[in-house]
Amino acid sequence: MKKFLSILFSAVMLLSFCSCSDTRSESLQRMLESLTEKADFGGVIRITRDGRTLCEIARGSTGEPLAPPPYGYIKSLDNPKKWIIDPEAAQIVRDIFKMALEGKSNETIARILQERKVLIPMAYWQEKGIRKGGKVTQPNKYKWCKTTITKILTQQEYCGDIINFKTYSKSYKNKKRYDNPKENWVIFKDVHEPIINRDDFELVQTLVVKTKRRAPKKENGEKNMFCDFLYCADCGSKLWYHTNTTNKEIHYFSCSNYKKDTRGNCETRHYIRAxxxxxxxxxxxRRLAKYLESHEEEFAKLLAEKTNADMLAEQKTLETELNRATARNEMLTSLFAKTYEDNVSGKLSDEMYMELSHKYEVERLELKTKIFEYKERLAKISEMEQNKDDFLKAVRKFMEMESLTAPMLRELIDHIDVYEKEGGKKSYTQRIVIYYRFVGYLELPSSEDENYKANTRKGVDVEYIPTAKSA
Structure with missing residues (x-):
């Protein structure tokens, strides 16, 4: 029995190396076949990894979807392994993403769908006769939950991708599914027709992380488009949106960590009118657009100088580390094969073989995570040049618009830092620093345009300074 466990462990280890290494040598494949021959138990050994059979791993690794299609897709009648768009449900998905891009919270989107009498996914599938696992736990078939909205907004499958191995089971006896680390996912892009544009999907992901707030009260009006953009420059907390209790026409933001309002630890309120x-x-x-229009070459140079030096240095470091990790990963495959051969020939005891195998496997898993992170970061760096072009396109698009809209705001700006007011009793200044998407803070050459000044209340003026504090 001990020998069988050793052989089975070797088979699993070899399978792990063969499936994760880019260099799948024929010798390793022959070793795997010989292992099943050595274990003569009157049948074929079904080797599993993370609770999956080899058959399931093979199917998932070739791009066949292992999970049922999400809301908005159905299986093709001609080919059940292919997903096609369900027009009725797909339109609801598009509406959900559109509302998210407009700045509506998940709770607000759910409320709007309920008011429109849109069936929740499970009720929709039952009405259409589409068999799905699970049961209806919501008695009101029109009552959408914000968790359902969140799930729809975070499903990459709507971009046309297939993602396998997002979950796993520890044993066939245990029906519970566990979340798989993202580096273990297998993603096949552009397999079926997309419902959502990939750029819009990526933009929504940044909003899903930021937007965690309850729906605004109806008497206070709709959610302001600057919600989730404003942050306290002193403590880094988000600024919350409020409506004046006595004058409903006055809307403002203040630090969510202010000690007198929320029992936080920020000393000042960072109040600013919406x-x-x-x-x-x-x-x-407008200053940005004006500078781009009149000094296009200087503006492009400013963007290049902003990130190129740091980007190239980081890229070189990452490439070096990636090459080192990849080389070591390939060496581990050879080392494992060598220890197996030494064990079979009797040069290495079973105990030492098991110890070394475990050591190599632990190191290989660590390297796998590092390689994934290095490649992901390098991919982001390679996209930065394209991101700069997208930023310029967004600025030019703004030049054609008369007013600022929520979608345009999200295309241009990453976040805004708000400082506390400074000054005397009747005249204040307040510093506001805008950080743009992809490029961060941009300090443009001084212009003749005046800063915006506002009379916040009778006899009190505030001048807003949109530049960072000098070091």
Whole structure:
């Protein structure tokens, strides 16, 4: 029995190396076949990894979807392994993404769908006669939950991709599914027709992380487009959106970590009017567009100097580390094969073989994670040049618009830092620093345009300064 366990362990280890290494040598494949021959138990050994059979791993590794199609897709009648768009449900998915891009929270989207009498996914499938696992736990077939909205907004499959091995089971006896680390996913891009544009999907992902707030009260109006953009420059907390209790026309933001309002630890409130921040951002974007229009070459040079030096240095370091990790990973495959041969020939005891095999496997898993992270970061760096072009296109698009909209705001700006007001009793200044997407903070050459000034209340003026503090 001990010998069988050793052989079975070797088979699993070899399978792991063969499936994860880029260099799948024929010798390793022959060793795997010989292992099953050595274990003469009157039948074929079904080797499993993470609770999956070899058959399932093979299917998932070739791009065949292992999970049922999500809401918005159905299986093709001609080929059940292919997903096609369900027009009725797909339109709801598009509406959900559109509302998310407009800045609506998940709770608000769920409320709107309920008011429109849109069936929840499970009720929709049952009405259409589509068999799905699970049962209806929501008695109201029109009551959408914000968790359902979140799930739809985070499903990459709507871009046309197939993602396998997102979950796994520890044993066929245990029906519970466990989340698989992202580096273990197998992703096949552009397999079926997309419902959502990939750029829109990526943009929504940044919003899903930021947007975790309850729906605004109806008497306070709709959610402001600057929600989730404003942050306290002192403590880094998000600024919350409020409506004045006595004058409903006054909307403002304040630090969510202010000690007197929320029992936080931020010393100052960082109060700023919603209409003021909109005017400041509009003025700054017009300055940006004006500078681009009149000094296009200088603007392009400014963007290049902003990131090129740091980007090239990081890219060189990552490439070196990636090559080192890849070489070591390939060496581990050879080392494991060598220890197996020594064990079979009797040069290496079973105990030492098991110890070395375990050591190599632990190191290989660590390298696998590192390689995934290095490749992911290098891919992001390689996209930075394209991102700069996208930023320039967004600025030019703004030049053609008369007012600022929520989708345009999300295309241009990553976040805004708001400082506390400074000054005397009747005249204040407040610093606001805008960080643009892809390029961060841009300090443009000084212009003749004046900063925005507002009379926040009778006899009190505030001048907003859109530049970072000098070191």
């Amino acid at each position: 209409d003021a921040i909109e005017q400041v951002v509009m003025l700054e974007l």
